C-alpha cells in the first residue's frame with residue numbers, strides 16, 4: 001500500500017494548530033440519576049494521540065459522544081476545536097472524523113457508495129468524492145470489494161470501512177471508539193501504522209481502547225477511567241513507573257475440581273502488593289526473582305511462575 | 321479557530337445531501353415498492369369503484385356521473401395517507417433505532433433538524449411518485465378529466481405529509497413498536513373508511529361527520545376529488561390546502577423536537 005495515498009489527509013490540521021482540539025473541565029454526563037461521566041478534566045493537545053482507557057461501563061463512549069457533539073453535556077464545560085459543541089456542532093463536525101464503537105454503515109449501499117454518500121454530506125463534489133473513495137478503499141484494503149454490498153463484508157472489513165469513512169473530510173481531529181475491536185492481528189497492526197501516519201500528518205487522535213498494547217503503542221498520553229472518573233493520567237511510561245513496580249511476578253495455582261483455585265491465604269502478607277485475578281496472582285516487585293524466593297521461603301508453592309516487565313495492563317488492573 | 325458565525329440549523333444543502341442519500345438507497349428497491357404502491361390503489365378502484373359501483377345507479381347526490389369517478393380520486397388521497405402512515409411507523413423506528421444510518425449522518429455536518437425534515441420530505445416524495453402513477457391510471461380510465469388533475473399528486477403529497485409529520489414525530493419518542501398495530505387498526509383504518517372517499521361524510525351522524533371533517537384526510541380527499549373532476553372552487557382549494565399545511569407545520573415542529581431529543585442522548 002502506498003503511503004502517499006493518504007496525502008490528502010491532515011493538511012488542514014496545520015492551520016488550526018494553536019487551538020486545543022479538546023478541552024474538558026468538570027465534564028459530566030448523567031442519564032436520569034445515573035452518572036456516566038463524573039466531572040472529568042482532560043485536555044488534548046494539537047497533534048497528540050490521546051487515549052481513554054477503562055473497563056466496560058467506565059464512561060468512555062459517553063465521553064466520546066459528547067466530544068462528537070451528538071450528546072449534550074449535563075454540566076461542566078467542553079470545547080472541541082475551539083468551539084462549543086452545542087452551538088457550533090455543525091462547524092465542528094465539518095472538521096472532525098468519528099469512528100463509533102458500533103459500526104453504523106449503510107447496509108443497503110455498496111462499499112464505495114458508503115464512502116461517496118458520506119463525503120457528499122461534507123459538501124464534497126461527486127467527482128471529488130469518487131476520486132477520494134479510491135484512496136480510502138486502498139487505505140481500508142477493500143478495493144476488490146468496492147462494488148460489494150456492505151452486508152456481505154466480514155466484521156473486520158466493516159470496521160475498516162467505518163474507519164476509512166471517518167477520513168472523507170480530512171479531519172483535524174479523529175475520534176476512534178475502540179477502533180480495533182474485531183480486527184485480526186494483521187489488520188490491527190496495519191491500522192496502527194495508518195493511525196501513526198495520520199499522526200505524522202498532524203491529525204489529532206482521541207481514541208478509546210481495551211487493549212493495553214494499543215495504548216502503549218499509540219498514545220502520547222492517556223487517562224484511565226473507572227466508573228465515570230479519571231483514576232490516573234499521564235504518559236504510558238510514567239504511569240507504569242508511578243503506579244506499579246518495574247517487574248511483575250505471576251503465580252499460578254492448581255485448580256480445584258469445582259473450578260476454584262487452590263490459593264494459600266494471606267499472599268499479601270509478604271511485603272508485596274498483590275493483585276488476585278481469577279486465573280493467576282500478580283505480585284508487584286522491582287526484583288521478581290527475589291520475590292519468588294521470598295514466597296518459596298514462606299512455604300508458598302505455586303504450580304507455575306513467571307517474571308516479566310510491568311506493562312500498562314498492570315497499571316490498569318491495579319487502578320480499576 | 322472555527323468561524324464565529326453561528327451555523328444555521330436548517331439548510332437546503334443539508335436537506336439535499338440527505339435526500340440524495342435516500343435516492344441512492346432507493347435505487348436498489350424502487351421497482352418492487354413502486355409496483356406495490358401502484359397496485360394498492362388500483363385494487364380499490366377496481367373492486368369498489370367499478371365492482372361495487374356497478375350496483376349503484378343513481379349517483380346524482382355524489383356530484384359525479386358514475387361511482388368510480390367518485391371513488392377513484394378519493395382513493396388517491398386515502399392511499400397517500402395509508403402509505404405515509406405506514407412509512408412513518410416501522411421504517412421510521414427502524415431508521416432511528418436499528419439501522420444506525422441516521423446516527424451516522426449526524427456525525428457529519430447534517431443537523432438533527434435537517435434529518436427530521438428530510439425524513440418527512442422523503443416520505444412526501446414517495447407519496448408523490450405513487451400518486452402520479454395512480455393518476456395516470458385515472459386518466460386512462462377517463463376519470464381524470466380536468467387539467468387541474470395535474471395538481472392532484474401534490475394534493476396527495478400534502479395529505480401524506482399531514483400524516484407523516486406528526487406520526488414520525490410520535491415514532492421518534494417510541495422504544496418499541498407495540499403501539500403501531502393499534503394505530504393502524506383504530507387510527508388509520510377508520511380514517512380511511514370515514515374519509516369521504518367511498519361515500520359523502522354528510523351521510524354520517526353529526527358528531528361522526530364533524531370528526532371526519534376535522535381529520536386531514538377528509539380535506540385531502542375533497543381537494544383531490546375537486547382537482548381531478550375540475551369541480552373545485554378557489555375557496556375550497558385554499559381552505560383545504562391551508563388546513564393540510566397547518567397539520568404539516570405543527571407535526572414538523574414536533575418532529576424536529578422529538579428527533580433531536582431522540583438522536584442526541
Ligand SMILES: Nc1ncnc2c1ncn2[C@@H]1O[C@H](COP(=O)(O)OP(=O)(O)OP(=O)(O)O)[C@@H](O)[C@H]1O
Pocket residue numbers: 031034035036054055056057058059060061062063101585
Ligand atoms: N443512553 C443511555 N442511557 C442510560 N444509560 C446509559 C446510556 N449510555 C450509556 N449509559 C450507561 O453509562 C455507563 C457508561 O457507558 P459507556 O458506554 O460510556 O461505557 P464505556 O466505557 O464506553 O464501556 P465499554 O467499554 O463497554 O464500551 C454505563 O453504565 C451505561 O450503562
Ligand SMILES: [Mg+2]
Pocket residue numbers: 060061062101177
Ligand atoms: Mg464504549
